[in-house]
Amino acid sequence: MGIDYYGVLSIQRNSNELAIRKAYRNLALEFNPERLQDDNAEKIFAFIGEAYEVLSDPLRRAVYDQYGEEGLKRGVSGLDGYISAYHYHGDPMRTYKDFFGTASPYADLLDYLKDPPLMYELPDIRGIKKKQPPIYHTLWLSLHEIFFGGVKKMKIRRLQYIGTDCTLTELKENILSIPIKPGIRPNTEIIFPEEGDQNPVHIPADIIFVTKDKEHECFTRENDNLIMHVEISLEEALLGTTVTVDTIDHRVVRVPITDVVYPGYKKMVENEGMPILENPENKGNLIIEFRISFPQYIPQSSKGVFQKAFHLVKIGGGFHHEMINKMILADKIMRVDPCEQLPPP
Missing domain, CATH: 1.10.12 (Lyase 2-enoyl-coa Hydratase; Chain  A, domain 2)
Structure with missing residues (x-):
């Protein structure tokens, strides 16, 4: 059995964000080690901080609800790729400071949220509002998506202002349309400015998607080239053969191999790789690498x-x-x- 984060915060599994924040606020103040001065306070304080970090994040909460603590901390496969394992950073006071904005054991943020001061009374607003740090998401793309390009839809959840009131927020779902250029390269950052949570104190964070290539059953991408591994017999290696390639754009290309295939031999087929980002009309090359299967017995x-x-x-x-x-x-x-x-x- 893993940790019951809902039990740690003493809330129901269908609790909303406000209930989660309220529960954390009460428990964090009660078990703050500087306030409680108890031997077990630090351990309890750490459990409270970890529970809040998991349940206050929509993605972590969804993974935990479905797979439990083990799946959350092991990592799971999602619809849009692998969801990395989560591990608590181990500093509950850091979580406390992020929540209350202070290390004081007598902080009272909930009243501040329920009855926020006017905009001109906020100390940060008197000068320049600080921008929240960017939020990164991995965007897994298949070679088919990279080859043809297009638009990929991603759903995010964030706090948004209610109507014209710039002090009250509620959790809403947004659909982001992510443009995918043909030949887009791995680790490309696609930025959506200020699509993070809205609040009267800070400028919303940028949402940044970082592209990664999904594994393909036949090809491996190397820059703009495609690498393909083919196993042939010793007879084919010496006497020649024909390699049939099912391309990403749904064509069948037959590549005659007339040379002797020796260890390290590669066959390059020009213009059968991935589109070149700067000029998608041109493509990289297809490189075929061979594994020779030797007979186990010869009379x-x-x-x-x-x-x-x-x-x-x-x-x-x-x-x-x-x-x-x-x-x-x-x-x-x-x-x-x-x-x-x-x-x-």
Whole structure:
């Protein structure tokens, strides 16, 4: 069993944000170590701070409600990618200061929120309001989304002013439309200015989405190029083959491999990679890397054929594929049982 954060704050599971803040305010004041002077106060104070940090954040609360403390602290897969594990920073006084705006054990922020002073009475408003630090979100993109570009919709929840009253707020959902340019590169920051929580004391934070590439079943992205791994047999490595590529833009490209495939060999197909961000009409390259599957057993008679073939290659100074094919075919014919051979025409 993990920590019951609702139990720590003594609230119902369907409690709203105000109830969560009220519960934390009462408990944080009661168990502030500087005020209580109790041996267990620091441990309880830390549990209260951790519970508040989880339940006051919509994403953390949603993960906790569905997967519990274990899922929250292990990390889970979400609809838009992997949700990173959460770990409390371990400084409950930092949480206390962020909430009350002071380290005083006698702070009383709830009355301030219920009956805020006029705008001109706020000390921070007399000068320049401070802007909240930016809020970062990971934006997972598939190679298909990166190839074609478009618009991605993301839902966020934030505190917004109620009507024209710039002192009262309520939690609302907003849909952000995120433009995705073809060929957009990993770790690109897409900024939505001042889309964070609104409050009369601070300028809302910027919401920043940082792009990451999702894994693809066939391709790996490297700058504007696509890397593809193909496994072929030793016969195909020596005699040639054709690699069939199902491209991201739903085409089938057949790439003939006529060279000898040796360890480290790569086949580059031009203009079959990802769109180049600065000029999407142009594309990077597709690079095919090979893994050669060697046979586990070769009969002695076949080894002799190979020895003759490689000997002829050395003599001829090159790789005569047709000659090797004919020798292998002749060897197969010679090893057919006489009774199984076709009668002469």
